[in-house]
Amino acid sequence: MTDNTLLEVEDITVEYVTQGHRFAAISGVTLDIAEGETVGLVGESGCGKSTTARAIIQLPTPTAGKVRFEGQELTELSHAEMRPIRQRLQIIFQDPVSSLNPRRRVKDIIAEPLIISGMKDKAEIDRKVREVLNAVGMDPDITMDRRPHQFSGGQCQRICIARALIMEPKLIVCDEPVSALDVSVQAQILNLLEDMKERYGLTLLFISHDLAVVKNISDRVAVMYLGKFCELADSARIYEAPAHPYTAGLMATFPEIGDKVTNSGPALTGEIPSPLNPPSGCRFRTRCPQAEEKCAAEEPEFREIEPGHLVACHFPLVGE
Amino acid sequence: MADNQSTKPPLLEVNNLYTHFDTPRGIAHAVDGVSFTLERGRTLGIVGESGSGKSVLSRTIIDILAKDGSVLYDGEILFEGRDLRSLPEKEMREIRGREIAMVFQDPMSSLNPVKKIGKQITEVLTKRLGMTKKAANLRAAELIDSVGIPDAEQQLGRFPMHLSGGMRQRVAIAIAMACEPKLLIADEPTTALDVTIQAQILDLLREQQRERNMSVILITHNLGIVSGYTDDVAVMYAGQIVERCATDELVSHPRMPYTEALLNAAPVLADPPHTRLNAIPGLPPNLLNVPDGCRFNARCPYVQENCKTEMPTLTADANSDHSFACWHPLQNEMANGGASA
Numbered sequence: 001m002t003d004n005t006l007l008e009v010e011d012i013t014v015e016y017v018t019q020g021h022r023f024a025a026i027s028g029v030t031l032d033i034a035e036g037e038t039v040g041l042v043g044e045s046g047c048g049k050s051t052t053a054r055a056i057i058q059l060p061t062p063t064a065g066k067v068r069f070e071g072q073e074l075t076e077l078s079h080a081e082m083r084p085i086r087q088r089l090q091i092i093f094q095d096p097v098s099s100l101n102p103r104r105r106v107k108d109i110i111a112e113p114l115i116i117s118g119m120k121d122k123a124e125i126d127r128k129v130r131e132v133l134n135a136v137g138m139d140p141d142i143t144m145d146r147r148p149h150q151f152s153g154g155q156c157q158r159i160c161i162a163r164a165l166i167m168e169p170k171l172i173v174c175d176e177p178v179s180a181l182d183v184s185v186q187a188q189i190l191n192l193l194e195d196m197k198e199r200y201g202l203t204l205l206f207i208s209h210d211l212a213v214v215k216n217i218s219d220r221v222a223v224m225y226l227g228k229f230c231e232l233a234d235s236a237r238i239y240e241a242p243a244h245p246y247t248a249g250l251m252a253t254f255p256e257i258g259d260k261v262t263n264s265g266p267a268l269t270g271e272i273p274s275p276l277n278p279p280s281g282c283r284f285r286t287r288c289p290q291a292e293e294k295c296a297a298e299e300p301e302f303r304e305i306e307p308g309h310l311v312a313c314h315f316p317l318v319g320e
Numbered sequence: 321m322a323d324n325q326s327t328k329p330p331l332l333e334v335n336n337l338y339t340h341f342d343t344p345r346g347i348a349h350a351v352d353g354v355s356f357t358l359e360r361g362r363t364l365g366i367v368g369e370s371g372s373g374k375s376v377l378s379r380t381i382i383d384i385l386a387k388d389g390s391v392l393y394d395g396e397i398l399f400e401g402r403d404l405r406s407l408p409e410k411e412m413r414e415i416r417g418r419e420i421a422m423v424f425q426d427p428m429s430s431l432n433p434v435k436k437i438g439k440q441i442t443e444v445l446t447k448r449l450g451m452t453k454k455a456a457n458l459r460a461a462e463l464i465d466s467v468g469i470p471d472a473e474q475q476l477g478r479f480p481m482h483l484s485g486g487m488r489q490r491v492a493i494a495i496a497m498a499c500e501p502k503l504l505i506a507d508e509p510t511t512a513l514d515v516t517i518q519a520q521i522l523d524l525l526r527e528q529q530r531e532r533n534m535s536v537i538l539i540t541h542n543l544g545i546v547s548g549y550t551d552d553v554a555v556m557y558a559g560q561i562v563e564r565c566a567t568d569e570l571v572s573h574p575r576m577p578y579t580e581a582l583l584n585a586a587p588v589l590a591d592p593p594h595t596r597l598n599a600i601p602g603l604p605p606n607l608l609n610v611p612d613g614c615r616f617n618a619r620c621p622y623v624q625e626n627c628k629t630e631m632p633t634l635t636a637d638a639n640s641d642h643s644f645a646c647w648h649p650l651q652n653e654m655a656n657g658g659a660s661a
Contacts, residue, residue, distance in 0.1 A: 044514035187599035253519035255544030
């Protein structure tokens with residue numbers, strides 16, 4: 001860890017109980033995020049991306065492990081103690097329309113965090129709301145008195161970003177913020193997030209299942225499978241030389257413009273196993289094209305194979 | 321267009337089709353003057369953003385939109401030369417499912433949650449094809465097997481809730497294939513699925529298409545999917561087809577500025593991190609109140625005066641099958657360079 005580490009996630013596990021079974025939605029997740037950095041989290045549905053994001057903001061507090069934000073341990077805090085910290089730790093969600101109260105006006109939605117934090121000065125609240133609306137590219141005079149249904153999905157996501165920005169957070173967790181948007185609007189929001197990051201000095205944890213989106217916005221990328229990290233590296237490096245067979249498979253199946261799909265069949269066969277009953281050893285072995293006996297017997301350690309490049313695989317595609 | 325036109329009509333020919341919705345707020349121009357032809361054994365991609373009319377177009381073809389008078393139609397849909405719009409519902413029912421089948425985006429809501437998988441497949445076989453129960457059971461197992469579901473016999477006794485999203489979509493495809501349709505319309509068949517499962521389902525669709533020499537209309541918002549899995553492509557914008565040609569041609573030499581903008585807006589894996597994306601400014605027009613002239617004019621970087629008043633029609637380029645609706649199309653050789661005529 002370096003001096004400018006903003007967030008330290010150490011070996012966190014989140015367990016849920018369902019139908020009498022205890023199962024770990026995520027386990028052993030460790031990640032440091034430096035100030036000003038964007039870390040992308042990519043994986044298929046059910047791999048634990050959102051659970052990781054929520055554990056970081058203590059919704060709920062992880063079952064085990066530590067989360068330190070600006071040097072402060074969050075897992076031991078009470079709800080009341082956590083509240084002032086939440087101002088600096090915001091989240092935006094996938095569906096912008098359902099994360100805005102349909103009955104309230106935009107200015108009330110955006111001002112609410114300020115009011116909850118105790119600000120009473122009406123003129124100051126108004127000034128701040130106008131400032132963040134301008135920042136996200138919405139005209140305050142037109143938008144402030146309208147309600148969410150009068151805006152498109154992309155505009156609602158801008159409003160959600162404005163609401164997250166108004167408390168001047170350090171870290172914004174973005175949980176699939178562009179997945180519900182059309183490609184032309186997606187590009188607008190991704191560009192906006194980059195601009196806001198620069199303007200407000202933000203750090204981002206960006207979750208998406210879209211590899212190209214994650215690569216575009218992230219400095220480093222973590223790939224998750226069935227509740228665990230399987231690879232973590234610089235964004236450019238992981239795409240240039242994926243070390244985990246799952247990362248390589250994800251990239252091979254990602255449909256890109258100009259790709260002509262060959263007849264060799266999909267690179268990844270089979271389906272994601274149930275997290276209630278994960279495979280022994282390496283969790284990916286049931287779908288891995290190069291699984292060997294060792295993979296079933298022994299769980300691979302998440303280890304560094306080159307500086308800053310970690311992988312959990314007995315037989316990584318990139319040499320150590 | 322096709323050289324066998326004199327002998328046999330194309331499988332599907334849509335001429336100047338309009339589908340308008342009469343809503344309390346006015347008439348929504350969901351499909352507004354669409355024409356295209358689909359030959360046997362070909363896969364046509366229809367690509368566009370939300371609200372461009374691609375799903376309404378497919379639902380109009382198989383005639384499953386509301387029948388309460390709130391939907392207004394005009395134009396022709398010729399299937400093997402017969403106009404589907406003029407057929408009585410009884411005859412249309414014979415075509416729907418049997419000759420033209422459809423696969424939808426959400427496999428959970430297109431399957432009956434309280435009926436076993438096997439029953440949902442055999443029902444089609446006994447009722448539509450008049451098979452005996454025994455024959456239908458055997459055929460259902462074959463179908464399940466052909467769409468890549470393991471333990472076919474055992475799966476027939478399960479309910480949709482027991483299956484994953486990818487497996488449910490395989491079942492939906494098996495049902496669509498039951499009557500050996502000549503045309504399959506797949507409306508965003510993989511949008512609800514993960515990327516590794518998406519590849520499996522798209523490969524399956526292509527395999528079925530080749531084996532049966534079926535024609536496929538693949539509706540998607542994803543240009544990467546269009547690029548990998550279709551022969552021809554039609555780009556829709558605000559209810560109209562604005563460009564249509566062979567898929568390779570579209571990707572390498574788009575002529576309509578909207579297509580170019582759409583191709584450039586998506587992030588590309590080959591680009592380094594933090595590459596600035598070419599967002600398309602503004603929003604698509606409101607279908608209740610479509611603009612005069614070209615519908616893309618307010619967002620087009622190459623807009624000129626006549627674009628705002630005169631509507632361009634979809635016209636084929638000289639000596640090619642490449643059609644586009646634009647007054648100032650991109651030059652063929654420098655299309656990706658971003659220059660206009």
